[in-house]
Amino acid sequence: MLELLRRNNVVAGVLAVIRIxxxxxxxxxxxxxxxxxxxxxxxxxNGAIAQSTGENPAVQGWWATFLENVALPNAGLFSFLVMWGEVLVGMALILGLFTNFAVLMGMTMNFAFLFSGTVSTNGQMILLGIFVLVAGANAGKFGLDRYAMPYLKVQYKKITHKETTKKTVEA
Structure with missing residues (x-):
């Protein structure tokens, strides 16, 4: 099953639809x-923090503590990060550029929203994101990852080869 997700062209097409x-x-x-x-x-x-009390809290105490002591005092920063994070994750997934990183960041936001007591489409998006993430490079095969990732691998090899050569010469 894993091999099918990671190598099959038909699955790559389905993953492209899910990704988009x-x-x-x-x-x-x-x-x-x-x-x-x-x-x-x-x-x-504030709504999430309010849901952390009562007989059956929807938000766990540890998460409410984080929201109250870190997120709420920095609400402007978190607002900026959510707005632009959503747009950048969306753009990357549509273009198929840095697909695995983009879906991982999207899932991180989905989990943060779930931890904050909202359900909406977060569970569905996490489930679909897992398929994209597990598929690895096949999820970006019909996107810009097809060109960007080989280029970055070549650049990485050039950099690491220079460092290896430099260390050998110095020794």
Whole structure:
């Protein structure tokens, strides 16, 4: 099964559709926040903190402590990171550029939203993201990763070869 996910061209096409769907979901969410007249995460953060009390809290205490002591005092920074993070993850997934990193960052945001007590499409996006992540390079085969990753590998080899040669000469 893993081999099928990582090597098959038909699966690569299906993964491209999933990747583009996820990218579209992220980019539209982020763009709406950017163009919507000033997104402020503090209301969301306060709501999540409020859900951490009571008989059956939707938000765990450790996460509420993080939100209250780190995120809420820096709500402006977190608002910026969410807006632009969503747009950049969306763009990368649509283009198929740095696909694995983009889907990992998207899943990180999905988990943060889930930890904060929202369900929405986060679970679905995480599930689809797992397929993209496990598929590795095959998920970006029909995207810019097809060109960017071989180029970066060559550049990395050049850099590491220079360092190896330099160490050999110095010894």
């Amino acid at each position: 769907y996820l990218g579209y979901s992220w980019i539209t969410g982020g763009w709406g926040k950017i163009t919507g007249g000033g997104f402020d995460a503090s209301g969301f953060l």
